[in-house]
Amino acid sequence: MTLELLFQYLVAGITYGIIYAIVAIGFNIIYNTTGIINFAQGEFVMLGGMTAVTLNTFMPVPLAIVAAVLITMIIGALIEIIFIRWLDNPTVLRMIIITIGLSILIREVALHVWDEKVRALPYFSGTATSSISIKGVYISPQVLWVIGICTLIVIILNFFFSHTLLGRQMRACSSNRKAARLCGISVQNMVTLSFVLSAGIGALAGCIVSPITYIQYDSGTGLAIKGFTVAILGGLGNSMAAVAAGLILGVLESFSIWILPTAYKDAISISILLLILFVRPGGLFGSREALSLKEF
Amino acid sequence: MLRIRNLETAYGNLRVLRRLSMHVAPGEIVTIIGANGAGKTTLLNTLSGLLSARSGEVEFNRKNIFNMPAEKIVLMGCSLVPEGRQVFATMSVHENLLLGGYVLHKRKEQQMIDEELQKVYALFPILKERGNQLAGTLSGGEQQMVAIGRALMARPNMIMMDEPSMGLAPLIVKEIFQIILRLREAGKTVLLVEQNAKAALAIADRGYVLETGRIISQGPAEDLLSNRDVQRAYLGRDLDSENP
Ligand SMILES: Nc1ncnc2c1ncn2[C@@H]1O[C@H](COP(=O)(O)OP(=O)(O)OP(=O)(O)O)[C@@H](O)[C@H]1O
Ligand SMILES: [Mg+2]
Numbered sequence: 001m002t003l004e005l006l007f008q009y010l011v012a013g014i015t016y017g018i019i020y021a022i023v024a025i026g027f028n029i030i031y032n033t034t035g036i037i038n039f040a041q042g043e044f045v046m047l048g049g050m051t052a053v054t055l056n057t058f059m060p061v062p063l064a065i066v067a068a069v070l071i072t073m074i075i076g077a078l079i080e081i082i083f084i085r086w087l088d089n090p091t092v093l094r095m096i097i098i099t100i101g102l103s104i105l106i107r108e109v110a111l112h113v114w115d116e117k118v119r120a121l122p123y124f125s126g127t128a129t130s131s132i133s134i135k136g137v138y139i140s141p142q143v144l145w146v147i148g149i150c151t152l153i154v155i156i157l158n159f160f161f162s163h164t165l166l167g168r169q170m171r172a173c174s175s176n177r178k179a180a181r182l183c184g185i186s187v188q189n190m191v192t193l194s195f196v197l198s199a200g201i202g203a204l205a206g207c208i209v210s211p212i213t214y215i216q217y218d219s220g221t222g223l224a225i226k227g228f229t230v231a232i233l234g235g236l237g238n239s240m241a242a243v244a245a246g247l248i249l250g251v252l253e254s255f256s257i258w259i260l261p262t263a264y265k266d267a268i269s270i271s272i273l274l275l276i277l278f279v280r281p282g283g284l285f286g287s288r289e290a291l292s293l294k295e296f
Numbered sequence: 297m298l299r300i301r302n303l304e305t306a307y308g309n310l311r312v313l314r315r316l317s318m319h320v321a322p323g324e325i326v327t328i329i330g331a332n333g334a335g336k337t338t339l340l341n342t343l344s345g346l347l348s349a350r351s352g353e354v355e356f357n358r359k360n361i362f363n364m365p366a367e368k369i370v371l372m373g374c375s376l377v378p379e380g381r382q383v384f385a386t387m388s389v390h391e392n393l394l395l396g397g398y399v400l401h402k403r404k405e406q407q408m409i410d411e412e413l414q415k416v417y418a419l420f421p422i423l424k425e426r427g428n429q430l431a432g433t434l435s436g437g438e439q440q441m442v443a444i445g446r447a448l449m450a451r452p453n454m455i456m457m458d459e460p461s462m463g464l465a466p467l468i469v470k471e472i473f474q475i476i477l478r479l480r481e482a483g484k485t486v487l488l489v490e491q492n493a494k495a496a497l498a499i500a501d502r503g504y505v506l507e508t509g510r511i512i513s514q515g516p517a518e519d520l521l522s523n524r525d526v527q528r529a530y531l532g533r534d535l536d537s538e539n540p
Contacts, residue, residue, distance in 0.1 A: 175386045176382050176383070176384050176385065178346060178378065179382040179446075181366040182376050182382075183395045183396055183446065183450070184399040185398060187367075
């Protein structure tokens with residue numbers, strides 16, 4: 001094993017890890033404002049990727065991505081307005097069933113709208129075979145796109161939640177709904193907004209990874225499982241921790257190929273999920289104090 | 297300022313408020329006393345829009361606010377300091393107060409936010425020191441101050457408080473009651489719900505006694521303080537515990 005190969009695996013791990021992190025952040029945004037774990041989160045990723053591929057047949061890639069993200073955001077809003085909004089104090093179990101049902105519904109609709117073929121956007125720059133050499137390590141430019149855009153998403157979100165009025169309102173809803181209403185905040189609008197935001201982030205992730213991973217009608221499920229694992233690993237609701245957790249899972253998976261056959265790659269995330277749920281349900285980075293201050 | 301007629305609120309089949317009528321005039325401190333489970337919190341939550349009522353009339357500043365949602369009522373100048381403080385535990389003191397001022401954004405009075413913030417910090421200097429601390433890690437008294445400060449940030453005409461003295465040491469309770477008097481001097485109307493009937497009646501102009509969802513007695517605070525029934529039911533225990 002050479003040092004170069006080691007780096008190669010590391011970069012692959014980071015690439016997947018940061019995608020998992022983005023999916024996990026999508027889970028966290030909705031979880032934070034509503035207490036709901038939206039199991040249809042992976043479907044947002046799939047919808048974004050698939051829509052962009054279709055739109056790309058008659059518009060350039062950047063425009064197709066923007067349009068696909070906007071369309072998925074609208075779908076996110078509609079889902080909240082049609083299926084979630086009118087529920088009065090739903091139980092957690094009911095919400096889980098509804099969101100799982102939604103994910104199946106979206107998948108089936110996608111199968112009808114498209115088909116079962118895999119698709120991908122073209123590489124954003126260069127081709128599938130072009131690579132940039134950094135000190136003997138060959139990296140596909142798309143990997144840099146993924147890492148760059150995901151990092152940007154994380155930074156922008158972080159700023160949004162801690163420094164803007166709208167972001168603070170969303171956090172207020174997650175911290176204490178009743179008090180948020182007493183401050184004049186429309187909790188209902190914040191919930192819709194959280195679905196819109198999650199859908200948009202998921203869709204963007206779907207667009208930028210599709211050249212590397214390819215995408216089809218049921219790609220959402222796998223991503224959702226990974227994203228959920230990462231969300232739990234980092235501590236539900238904690239988006240910064242999700243980034244760290246995503247990188248850990250991505251790198252672990254990547255290096256696991258040394259010891260285990262590739263087919264076991266997915267089993268790793270499930271094992272980690274179970275382990276965390278048994279040993280540290282608050283997540284790796286979840287402090288007991290922060291947990292005790294949360295409403296959900 | 298506030299007029300309530302025949303208000304009825306229920307949880308499912310459990311009728312909690314029964315044909316309740318009362319009023320609060322501008323500049324008054326009015327207190328509502330009553331035992332556990334009398335319906336005091338239910339009343340304030342109904343008035344603030346957190347709960348919806350079955351029937352009745354509620355007017356605030358001559359406008360009908362019956363069953364208006366909470367986020368609209370606060371906009372009209374009626375703020376609630378809820379029972380149990382309900383601060384945004386995972387956010388800093390400063391952010392809690394800023395969120396209280398969100399109403400000013402909605403009213404297009406953003407320029408007032410900084411001024412209000414300074415007023416709140418002047419009222420509660422300790423909060424300024426703790427500005428960056430998470431509200432959930434404050435002491436009970438400090439959290440109560442955050443809750444009151446957050447309500448004041450909306451520049452309400454009327455402020456409703458649900459048991460602000462709950463679980464606080466006597467010295468802090470005294471301070472909170474002093475603050476309530478200062479609020480009235482600053483032109484606010486106060487509707488105060490208290491278990492600590494003696495202390496509440498001492499600063500109030502008028503009072504209502506609530507029992508199982510009904511007003512059973514009302515009048516100027518001094519009259520209620522000297523009323524035998526009220527003394528027996530609500531002041532006796534207080535007197536015992538305060539002067540053993
Ligand atoms: N969410 C609820 N669902 C059902 N019943 C409720 C609910 N909240 C309150 N109650 C009932 O309504 C009645 C009045 O409760 P409320 O909280 O208004 O009393 P309170 O006067 O504020 O009492 P305390 O002094 O203990 O705060 C009680 O009998 C209570 O059990
Ligand atoms: Mg109460």
